[in-house]
Amino acid sequence: MEGGVVATQGGVCVDLTKMDRIIEVHPENFTATVEAGVTRISLNEYIRDTGMWFPIDPGADASLCGMAATSASGTNAVRYGTMRENVVNLEVVLADGRVLHTQGKGRATKKTAAGYNLTNLLVGSEGTLGIVTQATLRLYGIPEAMISAVCLFPDIRSAIDTVVQTMQCSIPIARIEFLDEASIDASNRYSNLNQKLAPTLFLEFHGSKLSVQEQADAVGAIVSENGGSDFQWALKFEERKKLWKARHDLYYAGKASIPGAHAYSTDVCVPLSKLSEVLTETKKDVDAAAKFLKGHLVGHVGDGNFHVLIAYDPNLPDAVDKLHDLVDKINR
Numbered sequence: 256m257e258g259g260v261v262a263t264q265g266g267v268c269v270d271l272t273k274m275d276r277i278i279e280v281h282p283e284n285f286t287a288t289v290e291a292g293v294t295r296i297s298l299n300e301y302i303r304d305t306g307m308w309f310p311i312d313p314g315a316d317a318s319l320c321g322m323a324a325t326s327a328s329g330t331n332a333v334r335y336g337t338m339r340e341n342v343v344n345l346e347v348v349l350a351d352g353r354v355l356h357t358q359g360k361g362r363a364t365k366k367t368a369a370g371y372n373l374t375n376l377l378v379g380s381e382g383t384l385g386i387v388t389q390a391t392l393r394l395y396g397i398p399e400a401m402i403s404a405v406c407l408f409p410d411i412r413s414a415i416d417t418v419v420q421t422m423q424c425s426i427p428i429a430r431i432e433f434l435d436e437a438s439i440d441a442s443n444r445y446s447n448l449n450q451k452l453a454p455t456l457f458l459e460f461h462g463s464k465l466s467v468q469e470q471a472d473a474v475g476a477i478v479s480e481n482g483g484s485d486f487q488w489a490l491k492f493e494e495r496k497k498l499w500k501a502r503h504d505l506y507y508a509g510k511a512s513i514p515g516a517h518a519y520s521t522d523v524c525v526p527l528s529k530l531s532e533v534l535t536e537t538k539k540d541v542d543a544a545a546k547f548l549k550g551h552l553v554g555h556v557g558d559g560n561f562h563v564l565i566a567y568d569p570n571l572p573d574a575v576d577k578l579h580d581l582v583d584k585i586n587r
Contacts, residue, residue: 269386271320278389282307286343286363288391291320298392307394310335314503320387326379330502333422333557334429334461335395339378346389347377355385363391398461401429403489403498404471406478407453411435411538413481414454415531418556420477422527426470430459432502433561435538435552438509445508446501456483456556457502459495502553509551509564516549516566519578521585524560537563540584547577 271291277298278288282305289298296316299308313322313329321327323345328337335341343365344358357373358364377384408414411433418431434442436452443450458474460467475486489495501508510518525533534552541550541563548568554561563585567574 271386271388272318274388277301280305280307280394281363282394284363285394286391287394288344288363288389289319291386291388291390292318293320294318295322302394303397306397308397309341309392310395311338311341319392320390323378323390324381324387328555328558328560330430330432330459330499330555332555332560333431334427339375341393342374342378342390343393344391345374345377345387347385347387349385354388358391398429398463398467400464400467401459401461401495402467402471403430403457403459403495404486405450405455405457405489405498406486407451407455407484409453409482411454411534412531413483414456415534415556417456417474417477417481417483419527419530420481421474422557424473424477426473427462428458428470428474428557429461430457430499431555431557432457433534433552433554433556434502434505437512437541437549438505438551438553438564441508441512441551442501442505445511446497446504448498448501457498458486459499505551505553506564509549509566511566512549512551513566513568515568515570517569519565519567519582521563521565521582522560523562523585524558527559530556530559530561534561537561537585540581541565544577544581547571547574548581550581 273292274290275292276290277293280287280302287298287302294316298319310331311329312331313327322338323342326338343363344356347355349355357377414433421428434455439450439452439455442448460470489498506518506520510516538552549566551564552561565578567578569575
């Protein structure tokens, strides 16, 4: 349904991009209220001087109300949650023209026990229940320190075991992203990285300088126990920005891996206990179809979510059929 704006079956598309006002910001309440056209980056630029930020990052500079409508998540979800946990109130226009405020007009409290939790009903409804015209969002204090790191593993299982054990130890890691060898190869070519081709984790730690070091030491010990490499650090802002831009640009990197290719992306979420098994089997399925397409495994593995970014030549005989076969196997 996230492709609903294309309206291949007919429909009405409503453009709300010019509703771009930031209505109010309350740093003391950790909330901001925005109209439908305000984007994630524009909000963070606006509130930077308050010491606050909105951390949900789906990759694109998406509109915040659109992110609410699709219940977007992203690389920071492992620590900060998805849009579902970070929307406090919504203004929604219903099909009959009535305007609904899901928690009451002007309210932004955390307690939801009084009455129906309409906010969470509308988050993720993707326009089927109403059109989101305004959202009140939960803000966070900008961490004192942020550092990123990269580590390599001998196989997928070792990388995912590291993820699971990190979560079991309640280490408040901010980002933990998995990339397979094909994803690293594509990123090296497209984003000018210089990483060895191996199952890889991109990590990020947020907090005070002391807590960030404690988190990194704890995760480093888990990585070592699972046969992972030493950390390659990205300490400066420019280094972190390059690393995470490469992660966010992976769709385009994968598409560029085959000249003139079309691209297709899957989106799968499984229990953490099944993630290693599912990723390993998916990798085998992707490799078996390598004559017809190129698949790249990448995921927000801290919450069991992964994608297969598939590049294929639509003019190659049987490529489209192989694509559909592969997607069916992944979805099963």
